[in-house]
Amino acid sequence: MSPKMPRRRAFATRFVAALGVLAVGTAAVACSSEEVAEEASQPSVVSGEWPRTVDTADGPITLDAPPERIVSTSVTLTGSLLALDAPLIGTGAQPTSNTTDEQGRFSQWADAADERGVETLYQGEPNIERITAAAPDLIVVSAGGADSAKERYDVLSQIAPTLVFDYTDKSWQEMTTALAAAVGAEERAEELISEFDTKVDEARAAIAPALSDSSEVNILTYNSPQDSRIFTAVSAQGQLAERLGLTTAALPDDIANADKGVMAGRADVVPVGVENLSRALPGAITFVISAEHPAAGAMRADPLLAEIPSVRTGKVYALGYDSFRLDYYSANNVVDRIVDALA
Known part of the structure; x- marks a missing residue:
């Protein structure tokens, strides 16, 4: 992993109407850097030119600037974002099972999330209030699988640009490459895939x-x-x-x-x-x-x-x-x- 670097920035929190009987709020609240600032231990990964257009399961979406506060609603995609050293601040989680820790995070990346200070925002159904309060500037959603929040896309996209990815027919390398294009981490993706390619070649020879x-x-x-x-x-x-x-x-x-x-x-x-x-x-x-x-x-x-x-x-x-x-x-x-x- 790359060295961790603190980042200080101001952010705007937008409140959206939650579906159901609870209203979250009615107006966006702008905060200056003097009013609200937040420390985040995140590596610097950004590369390439911006704005850029990202291919998603719902078609191309243009992002104006590199994301600095990402929320993932998919435990499957969270692991790839962490491996990319992306500025992930929050993640959804699943009900606790054999594949997760006590917070519902997949066991293979739970330690990495702890090291980065990534907050578990909810388990199970997406919690719109907590996602909104995290003030993301990008939300990542899976198109299918048990961790899909696509049915909440209309609400999530009011909080921040929301990218939907379909991992059900893709290798983790393909998903990592797609996510890297969204966060400006193409070089990191190439490193991860190259390391893994070497490992696979050695393993293939060993089991032949x-x-x-x-x-x-x-x-x-x-x-x-x-x-x-x-x-x-x-x-x-x-x-x-x-x-x-x-x-x-x-x-x-x-x-x-x-x-x-x-x-x-x-x-x-x-x-x-x-x-x-x-x-x-x-x-x-x-x-x-x-x-x-x-x-x-x-x-x-x-x-x-x-x-x-x-x-x-x-x-x-x-x-x-x-x-x-x-x-x-x-x-x-x-x-x-x-x-x-x-x-």
């Missing part, structure tokens, strides 16, 4: 001997007896596997094209019921994401999966709780675990 029989893998969250979720070749996890010399196993047509329910419209994840799970796992190797070793053991012991190739050979491996959403931090962790499993 273990792939002599087959490189076909299954990637899933194992939730028996509830629906499990198969991660496809277009998912971030699938794309990473391909770069490591692995091939994501194809699903039978009837499973791939079945009604996805709440996953409708997503190509990266396919929900599969327990009655079809054995047919959905033809690969010689299985990676269980969002899980530790006991979950892999439970899958190997599942009598309904006793005849799938990876269970028969014992090649079922857990990739850790932080493997569910990939960013710079968790992707590095996942590569290490795959090497540990196969090399």
Whole structure:
């Protein structure tokens, strides 16, 4: 990470009407540097020319100046912003689970957020009051996934310019590059990706001997007896596997094209019921994401999966709780675990 540098600036707080029964306020309040100033420990990352136009999931948006106070409503995108040394001041969080800390922050970047003094503004549904009070000059939103706040775009965009990004069909490198263009951190993005490319090349060479029989893998969250979720070749996890010399196993047509329910419209994840799970796992190797070793053991012991190739050979491996959403931090962790499993 780059050295931390204090930044002092004045900001304007705009109050917007909150949806529901509570009114947040009716007017913008301008504050001079003598009235309100705030210390923030943020690295300096800005490069390139401004104004600039940023490509988003909702089309191009022009930003007049480099952002200095960013709020992320997406725990998935927060990790990439932190890795970019972006001036992130606040983030949304999820309900506490195995993949998060007690504040609902993804475990792979929680320490980095603490070091930067990034405030957790809410858990679960976006808190418009707290986002407004943070006085951001840029808000980052995910277009899909459980951490999406896109339905609140109209309100959020009244607080600050709001950029919507779709991470569901992109690698973390693609998302990091897109976010870097929005915050002026292109050079930092190139550094992160170059470091990771070297790591992947070394990992691919290390595991190659273990792939002599087959490189076909299954990637899933194992939730028996509830629906499990198969991660496809277009998912971030699938794309990473391909770069490591692995091939994501194809699903039978009837499973791939079945009604996805709440996953409708997503190509990266396919929900599969327990009655079809054995047919959905033809690969010689299985990676269980969002899980530790006991979950892999439970899958190997599942009598309904006793005849799938990876269970028969014992090649079922857990990739850790932080493997569910990939960013710079968790992707590095996942590569290490795959090497540990196969090399």
